[in-house]
Amino acid sequence: MLNRGLSSPAGTSSANRLPTLSSLCSATNNQGCIPLAYVLPSAGNSSVAGKSVDAILGELSLLLQQSEPLFSSDLPTLSNRDDLAVQFKANSDIFHVALEFGSINESTFDTEYYIWIPDTVLISDFNSVGYTTAQAYVDRAILNAQRNRSGVPKLKSPLDYSDDGINGVRVVSVSITAKSAGLTLVFYMILMFQSATANTARAIANDKKLLRPEMVLMGMNETIYIIAVLAVQIAVSVPISFIVTAVLCTFGNFFEYTSWVLILVIIAFYTILATVFGYFLTVISSDSRATTGMVAISFYLGLGMFGIGEILVFDKPTISSTVQNLLLLSPHAVFGRILALLQDQEVQLNSVTFTNLGEYQNILTALVMLTVDIPIWLAISLGIENMKSRSWPINFKRKSNLNTDFELGDIGGEENIETVDFSAIDSVAQNSIIISKIIKIFPKREKSKSTGGAASTLKKFIVNPFKSAPKAKNVIALKGVSMNLHAGQTLALLGHNGSGKTTMLSILNGGLRQSSGQVLIKLPTNLPDGFIYLDTTKPTDLKTMRQNLGVCPQFDVLFPAFTCKEHLILYAALKGITIDSESPQNASSKLLVYIDTLLNDVDLTEKSNVRVSALSGGQKRKLSLAIALLGNPSIILLDEPTSGMDVAATEKVWKLIQEIKNNRTIIITTHSMEEADTLGDRIAILNKGQLQTVGTSMFLKGKFGVGFRLIVDLADGSLFNEVFEIVQTVFPSASLETSSNTSGTILLEKENGMGSLEYSALLSKLFALFHAKLESGELVNLKAVGLGQTTLEQVFLALKDQDISE
Numbered sequence: 038m039l040n041r042g043l044s045s046p047a048g049t050s051s052a053n054r055l056p057t058l059s060s061l062c063s064a065t066n067n068q069g070c071i072p073l074a075y076v077l078p079s080a081g082n083s084s085v086a087g088k089s090v091d092a093i094l095g096e097l098s099l100l101l102q103q104s105e106p107l108f109s110s111d112l113p114t115l116s117n118r119d120d121l122a123v124q125f126k127a128n129s130d131i132f133h134v135a136l137e138f139g140s141i142n143e144s145t146f147d148t149e150y151y152i153w154i155p156d157t158v159l160i161s162d163f164n165s166v167g168y169t170t171a172q173a174y175v176d177r178a179i180l181n182a183q184r185n186r187s188g189v190p191k192l193k194s195p196l197d198y199s200d201d202g203i204n205g206v207r208v209v210s211v212s213i214t215a216k217s218a219g220l221t222l223v224f225y226m227i228l229m230f231q232s233a234t235a236n237t238a239r240a241i242a243n244d245k246k247l248l249r250p251e252m253v254l255m256g257m258n259e260t261i262y263i264i265a266v267l268a269v270q271i272a273v274s275v276p277i278s279f280i281v282t283a284v285l286c287t288f289g290n291f292f293e294y295t296s297w298v299l300i301l302v303i304i305a306f307y308t309i310l311a312t313v314f315g316y317f318l319t320v321i322s323s324d325s326r327a328t329t330g331m332v333a334i335s336f337y338l339g340l341g342m343f344g345i346g347e348i349l350v351f352d353k354p355t356i357s358s359t360v361q362n363l364l365l366l367s368p369h370a371v372f373g374r375i376l377a378l379l380q381d382q383e384v385q386l387n388s389v390t391f392t393n394l395g396e397y398q399n400i401l402t403a404l405v406m407l408t409v410d411i412p413i414w415l416a417i418s419l420g421i422e423n424m425k426s427r428s429w430p431i432n433f434k435r436k437s438n439l440n441t442d443f444e445l446g447d448i449g450g451e452e453n454i455e456t457v458d459f460s461a462i463d464s465v466a467q468n469s470i471i472i473s474k475i476i477k478i479f480p481k482r483e484k485s486k487s488t489g490g491a492a493s494t495l496k497k498f499i500v501n502p503f504k505s506a507p508k509a510k511n512v513i514a515l516k517g518v519s520m521n522l523h524a525g526q527t528l529a530l531l532g533h534n535g536s537g538k539t540t541m542l543s544i545l546n547g548g549l550r551q552s553s554g555q556v557l558i559k560l561p562t563n564l565p566d567g568f569i570y571l572d573t574t575k576p577t578d579l580k581t582m583r584q585n586l587g588v589c590p591q592f593d594v595l596f597p598a599f600t601c602k603e604h605l606i607l608y609a610a611l612k613g614i615t616i617d618s619e620s621p622q623n624a625s626s627k628l629l630v631y632i633d634t635l636l637n638d639v640d641l642t643e644k645s646n647v648r649v650s651a652l653s654g655g656q657k658r659k660l661s662l663a664i665a666l667l668g669n670p671s672i673i674l675l676d677e678p679t680s681g682m683d684v685a686a687t688e689k690v691w692k693l694i695q696e697i698k699n700n701r702t703i704i705i706t707t708h709s710m711e712e713a714d715t716l717g718d719r720i721a722i723l724n725k726g727q728l729q730t731v732g733t734s735m736f737l738k739g740k741f742g743v744g745f746r747l748i749v750d751l752a753d754g755s756l757f758n759e760v761f762e763i764v765q766t767v768f769p770s771a772s773l774e775t776s777s778n779t780s781g782t783i784l785l786e787k788e789n790g791m792g793s794l795e796y797s798a799l800l801s802k803l804f805a806l807f808h809a810k811l812e813s814g815e816l817v818n819l820k821a822v823g824l825g826q827t828t829l830e831q832v833f834l835a836l837k838d839q840d841i842s843e
């Protein structure tokens with residue numbers, strides 16, 4: 038570019054290769070020829086700098102050695118320009134081309150020089166007289182001196198052609214090579230910090246699915262959670278920033294002149310920005326696999342924006358600074374821009390520091406943009422997240438498929454629901470939770486049955502490339518469930534696996550949003566009514582509701598490294614639980630006493646200072662329960678709280694739940710009928726997403742009980758058959774459950790469709806018969822008969838497969 042940019046005289050070709058200087062020397066076999074004799078910058082010039090001159094001359098002689106081996110490597114020095122003029126005239130056969138240096142800048146190597154050719158030569162072509170060759174040598178020597186200082190690879194001799202080389206191509210590559218070294222560095226740097234984005238995205242996306250919802254439900258403030266995750270990622274990145282800075286500024290020589298503190302700050306800020314950007318990606322995509330893809334896409338997009346910026350936008354006077362700065366909102370573009378600008382200054386050997394940043398406006402602007410990008414992306418992410426959870430008057434989301442080809446509402450209708458006796462419930466306690474026609478549909482994509490990876494994908498493509506993607510298949514977890522709950526009562530929610538219990542609890546605590554229907558939670562207030570109803574789909578209501586909510590999730594969400602006590606202290610802080618006291622010290626010691634009491638309540642006093650990693654499964658459940666009870670919430674949702682606990686611990690928990698239920702609405706899901714019977718003031722049974730029944734244990738047993746058991750105690754076993762035959766005369770379908778010589782149990786099954794009165798009448802008839810037989814002396818060995826009530830388990834099993842038609 039430098040050489041071919043000079044216009045050649047008309048009629049000459051510019052496509053010829055540069056001739057070597059040796060070939061131009063007219064002396065036979067170069068005998069005595071002098072290559073590029075030179076004159077140093079004139080004395081008295083203040084910018085004369087010995088070191089730079091030496092560096093350039095050293096590079097020049099290296100280049101000459103590469104292409105002009107016939108010349109001696111020592112370049113002859115002439116004392117001044119008069120001497121040069123004399124020599125030229127006198128020895129034009131051996132003295133062909135010469136250099137006169139004007140001035141050389143010590144730090145930038147900016148050089149002013151003149152090329153001498155004898156005036157006896159008619160200049161018809163710059164190439165043929167060696168002028169262009171000399172200039173190419175000198176320009177490369179100057180560039181190599183610069184590159185040597187900044188550690189960039191040196192350029193080869195301009196005459197080191199490849200066979201198909203075209204004259205000038207290598208010279209043009211001078212400027213491109215210099216720039217591309219900087220851009221390669223930028224590329225690698227951006228690539229290196231992808232891990233910060235990817236790690237954050239992965240951590241938040243995974244937590245979003247598993248840990249975060251549960252932690253939020255247990256009282257964790259979402260903003261604190263986000264800040265904690267970002268802080269951890271940033272803390273991990275700090276040592277990495279130091280190492281990268283050390284590599285760039287010390288070992289790698291990539292930034293020899295730029296202040297290392299500036300580089301460290303830039304890298305640290307970019308790390309934070311990359312981390313925040315990772316969080317942004319989790320906000321805009323809902324699943325972790327999508328987020329991973331987004332990291333890759335954003336990387337290429339960012340690089341693209343940087344490339345477009347470098348080529349078309351940055352430093353273009355025709356493009357407004359606003360547009361230029363807009364491009365710098367891209368984390369990768371702004372980082373790349375700063376590095377590229379600093380590289381430009383490095384090549385010019387300029388030292389950029391915090392103190393002289395003002396002299397480099399474009400670097401300063403990019404640095405300011407890098408800094409402000411952090412709060413901007415954080416605000417955008419939090420804003421989108423907030424918008425997503427808001428309930429809009431118009432629903433922009435694609436409507437879920439509510440074409441209900443399933444049975445809606447309760448199984449068996451009103452008669453399976455026990456009428457509540459409101460006279461026994463305080464008016465404030467009545468209807469503390471109103472659940473109305475809740476439907477929950479989980480959209481689900483059918484999984485491909487093949488697991489053959491790339492090979493099966495290829496096969497599928499070959500077999501039927503036009504086969505459309507599998508259609509969405511919905512899972513209907515709740516099919517229009519309605520019921521009202523009352524404070525001071527515990528509702529035991531029963532149901533087989535997958536019947537919808539956890540889904541119901543998640544909707545109640547706002548962790549899941551129902552597809553349709555409404556949940557209203559009653560909270561006491563100072564308002565004239567004395568209470569308000571909160572709608573769990575409204576974020577502000579949800580926030581208030583969660584302050585009054587205690588949740589024990591189905592799976593423990595605990596930190597292995599924290600002790601039991603530390604968990605309660607942490608959650609107390611996160612839930613904002615405060616204890617009134619005159620002094621903060623008093624308050625915190627009172628809080629510790631309260632936490633100790635709670636640990637004692639759940640039988641964990643001995644383990645209060647033990648880390649969770651050393652607790653048994655049952656002990657972890659106790660800790661989760663204690664967290665749920667923290668702060669005396671008015672609504673307590675317990676998802677299988679006693680699973681994994683031993684008998685003694687279970688009984689203690691039952692006692693505790695019974696003690697605390699006053700003024701509170703408690704819902705407990707369980708697979709233990711004994712637990713439901715003991716704790717449930719009312720028991721609700723869910724079956725495949727529908728409410729099968731709800732009522733007291735007595736109501737359920739009376740309604741769905743299969744009948745009583747007759748327990749018979751005999752003095753002589755040989756008479757048992759006789760007793761069974763008597764029973765069968767009244768209850769033809771009676772069945773023998775257990776029997777031994779001296780005792781037995783007979784199930785007095787209620788016939789299908791038989792009413793309670795009719796059944797009672799049969800029982801009376803049976804006992805009258807026994808009485809008569811005893812009186813007549815027919816059953817002399819019968820010591821005692823008794824009636825056993827139907828268990829809840831029998832009710833549950835009887836209801837198992839019942840549907841509306843039955």
Ligand SMILES: Nc1ncnc2c1ncn2[C@@H]1O[C@H](COP(=O)(O)OP(=O)(O)OP(=O)(O)O)[C@@H](O)[C@H]1O
Nearest residue numbers: 479481512514532533534535536537538539540541
């Ligand atoms: N996130 C989800 N995506 C898709 N389907 C889900 C999801 N969560 C639950 N389901 C489905 O909803 C139905 C009800 O599940 P849920 O966990 O509420 O049952 P459950 O009664 O609590 O079961 P278990 O007693 O086993 O805990 C099941 O068919 C389940 O597969």
